[in-house]
Amino acid sequence: MRVLLDTHTFLWAITEESKLSRRVGRLLPAAETWFSVASVWEILIKTQIGRLSLPEPAGPFLTSKLALNGVHVLPVKLDHVLRLESLQLHHRDPFDRILIAQSLEESLPLVTADRMFERYPIELIW
Numbered sequence: 234m235r236v237l238l239d240t241h242t243f244l245w246a247i248t249e250e251s252k253l254s255r256r257v258g259r260l261l262p263a264a265e266t267w268f269s270v271a272s273v274w275e276i277l278i279k280t281q282i283g284r285l286s287l288p289e290p291a292g293p294f295l296t297s298k299l300a301l302n303g304v305h306v307l308p309v310k311l312d313h314v315l316r317l318e319s320l321q322l323h324h325r326d327p328f329d330r331i332l333i334a335q336s337l338e339e340s341l342p343l344v345t346a347d348r349m350f351e352r353y354p355i356e357l358i359w
Contacts, residue, residue: 321352343356
């Protein structure tokens, strides 16, 4: 199964696995996991402004953890950005909105604990 990881899901999977649901904990080892470059950007911004702390600088940390866990990086494509125009404004966070668009455009279920995503026509896993 192919899945797209929300930012917090990836971070929890590599740093605080106990925060994952049982279902997600069972699913991830066997899944083809994808992580958006938008989430990488979000993490870099949050570490720079002091809203997120990682055990080492974000760039090397993310690069090593993505490779170590066999996670594919999903680029932000023009189709993803254009899809934003048709999305309702239930969620105003630009990083979450691009994940919704990517989930729709790539037919990837989104693995997230964020209930706000339920307002969109995407497949959610938690």
